[in-house]
Amino acid sequence: MGVIVGIDTGGTFTDGVLFDNAANTIIKAAKTPTTHENLMQCIINIMNKLELGKEDDIEIVSLSTTLVTNACVEGKGIRSKLVLIGANRDTVKKYGCEYGMPNDDEILFVDGEIGMGGELIKEPDWNRFKEQLMEDHGDVQAYAVVQMWGMVNPSLELKAKEIIRTVTAKPVICGHELSSKLNFMRRAASCLINSQITPLFQAFLNSVEEALATFGIHAPLVIVRSDAGVMSSDYAKHKPVETMLSGPAASIWGALSLTDANEGIVVDIGGTTSDIAILQNRSVKISDQGATVGDYKTATPSVNLKAVGIGGDSEIQVNAHGELEIGPRRVTPLCALAEAYPYVTERLKEIMQSEGKGSQCLGTFYRIKNHVDIKAYTGQLSNNDRKILAVLDESPKDLGMICEETGLSRYAFTMYDLMSSGLVEKSGLTPTDIMHINGDFTRWNREASRYAVAQFAAQYNFDSDTLGEKILDETGYQIYKNIISFLVEHQKLQFELNDTLLRYAYQEPTGIFSLNMDSHLPVIGIGAPASVLLPRVAKSLNTRFICPEYAQTANAVGAAMGEISVHVHVKIVPYKDMHGSKCFKVIGMNDNKDFDGFDEAESYALSLAIQSAEEEARKRGAHKFDITYNKDDLLIAGSKDNNEKDDDIDESPGLLVESVINVYAKSSLHHYGIA
Incomplete structure (x- = not known):
């Protein structure tokens, strides 16, 4: 195995490392200012600083980037039309803004319906849909189509996609292609973002490939995802929304790779933000709901982290x-x-x-x-x-x-x-x-x-x-306060944090009374300012501080040492049929099927999940991977209405005990492209 190049384009700096996969060592690391006006140039600059030549045996280039995050925050992208099938307009009007969706009068609503079991209840008026497309498609550059219960049966999404392509010849992305999560508003936000920024992201990746070619490098290019896994550049060009938190995910993976700690509080201090994550059992928790960036709440799988507007700059x-x-x-x-x-x-x-x-x-x-x-x-x-x-x-x-x-x-x-x-x-x-x-x-x-x-x-x-x-002390306190807040949230503790008490706990003990906010987790600091700002933070938490070698380029290390990691879950939902008999419905990966007995349903669910995980891993570029799985039983209590405001608006039908089959497919970059 030759050398892996890891690159991270951050808000302030672009980092790069050369990683010898066979020897498991970093050969060289470098930093260069990020040229936001020309991202291709900072890729060329970092390659020059890494002193790459045409004679080097580069096997893979792995990239993490803030491009999609910045595009979301800055409102960049093409004009895309959101099409919602079967959604309640009043619900969207009331809550859509919380998820980053446009005003309801800018959305094309289609009156069709699929039931929770995937059955067709109402066929849309497709002739009327064609007329609506003709009315405003001249100003629209792309479409995002999301259907209620589309993750169970996407037939209406697929039909709408076919019609849009025929009538307008414009690009279309469907919600079921990006997520199988219940929350239709999060699916809609993911789909809309993906539609808006695809051309921008494709142009960026094309420029990266051109920059690499100037160095004679034609090795496969992979991109770090929001969940810290990687995917091929071809895959990423069609699903750029999955890179929303690419940079922070790479930094966490870099911290994991650079230390032998099994657990810790990872703090990545950049120029613009500090990202905080909890490391346990040498893994980081994945957010249950999805990535949140700027005004958007998405269904995109991501590492569970807290981003704070505190950094060196x-x-x-x-x-x-x-x-x-x-x-x-x-x-x-x-x-x-x-x-x-x-x-x-x-x-x-x-x-x-x-x-x-x-x-x-x-x-x-x-x-x-x-x-x-x-x-x-x-x-x-x-x-x-x-x-x-x-x-x-x-x-x-x-x-x-x-x-x-x-x-x-x-x-x-x-x-x-x-x-x-x-x-x-x-x-x-x-x-x-x-x-x-x-x-x-x-x-x-x-x-x-x-x-x-x-x-x-x-x-x-x-x-x-x-x-x-005083300035460095206040900067450290702000990071400390947010670490405490994240730990409280992580443990689901129900109490309010008081700034006065937190400041007292942060300062050096004086007098006859001290207040301690301790954690047994070490603070793992990465990023250029970490060694300056975090020792005091760790001391106030009464824990040790770890600042590994290459902490300043940990994001690039995380990119170089990533892996393809796929998680697929399939649900087994009990229900009663029209005769009152208990049955089991298997729901997952745009497929659903009914069974009379649980064992039969479980066997089918496992085979479906494994097949889906293998297919997804191959799409992302893996050819050799390990498969593991487990089963969770979940209690879904209480009924929900699609018009009812909830932290996670979904289509759950009420009181259920669900069995969830989780399948994981993993492949290291060492096996990338190897059959």
């Missing part, structure tokens, strides 16, 4: 009470800005010496985002916004320079519209600047960070000698 501000606030917004660290624009350092020195005051930090800079074409912008701009863009045309400017050149008052000054529209980005004081001052991180301009801290301290009446420590 989090903006540092002072609130109305004079207290430090860290995040959740990411800004460019001033040390990084000064590295690209050296005059920023001298300007920060001038601002520091001016002893200016005000609610807005005077040491904040703004610049037009790279590769943004202002002339091509179609949104509305105020006269003040146009003035600001004119002075930012050549280089970044601070608050004072902008006000001086535009004639605007800094007390009435706002950049909100320009930043929210994606035209302008902000640069300010961050934990990364503090780490530069302390020598913990030395990539950029350390002098600029020193002036920035001195200016910030003078403006807001902090002690400049202790401000850096």
Whole structure:
């Protein structure tokens, strides 16, 4: 076996590793800034830093990416029409926004019905459906079709797909192709996202393949999924929604691969966010419901984690009470800005010496985002916004320079519209600047960070000698607080957390009373700032801190050491037939069948699940895999109505004791493509 290349394109950096699969060792690791305006370029940059040559024996390239996550948050993608078959319009109107679905007047509702047993109850008026398609398909670029009970019998989805292709010739994706979960709104959210971002994702993967080809690499490309498994690039091009939490999943798998710990609290600190997950029995829990990203609640299988808007590049501000606030917004660290624009350092020195005051930090800079074409912008701009863009045309400017050149008052000054529209980005004081001052991180301009801290301290009446420590301490506390919250949620404990008590528990014990919030799980830190921010967090949890070698590139390690992992479940549901006799219905993988006896139903369910798992594993690129299975008995208590609000709106018929057959198919990258 040759070398596996692992690559992670994160929000701040793109990481890469060369992994010798036979020797189970990392040959080389590297980092490079992520070029958001041209992701292909950062792939080329990381390959250069890994010093890959055409003579290298590259067997597989494994990639994790934040592309889909960012697309969801930023609202990118093509115009796609959601088609719902058999859904109650009032329910969708009332709850759809909670799942990221569009307004009900933007959805095409089709009046057809499939029963919970998969039986056809009402055939849609397909002629009317064709007319509806013709009415608005000119503005639509793709379709997402989801049917109530489509995971049991997708016949109406398939019929609608056939008609859409015939009438419009537009791409179509169906809900049953992506998920077999009950919740139709989560299926709809997954389907809609997949439809919207497929062209974007396919273009990205094509560019990655082109970048690899420039190095003479034509090895198979696999992509990390939200559940930490991998899939072939061909498979991913049709189901990009399954990469929603690809980056965090890779980081957790990387932490698992880099340590020998059987359990722990994994904390991945990036530039923008910190991701927290619980590791037990050398595995991470998969979310029961599905990935949640931005406004979308999906049915996409994902690792169970908590994402927090705290990272090395989090903006540092002072609130109305004079207290430090860290995040959740990411800004460019001033040390990084000064590295690209050296005059920023001298300007920060001038601002520091001016002893200016005000609610807005005077040491904040703004610049037009790279590769943004202002002339091509179609949104509305105020006269003040146009003035600001004119002075930012050549280089970044601070608050004072902008006000001086535009004639605007800094007390009435706002950049909100320009930043929210994606035209302008902000640069300010961050934990990364503090780490530069302390020598913990030395990539950029350390002098600029020193002036920035001195200016910030003078403006807001902090002690400049202790401000850096206060900032790192507050950043660590925010991570600690969210770890405690996640542990409470993980154990399903029913009590409210009090910020005052948590702060007291976090600080060093003083006086005659101390408060402990302990965990026996070690804190496993990965990401560049982990070794700086997490030792204190672990100490406050009265546990040990583990920071493995290659922690700074753990995401790429996780990508390189991934595996194809398929989980299929088939349900055996007891019910009474029309004669009152007890029967058993097997439901799973777009198939259902009735049996008189449980043993016969169980045997069929197991064979169906194994067959489905093997087929799915092959689709993702595996040819040799291990099969394991188990059975769970679940009590579904209480009746539910599709119009009733619930944490997980589903189509459950009421009080049931279900048997669930779980089948797992696993294949390491060592066996990828090997029959």
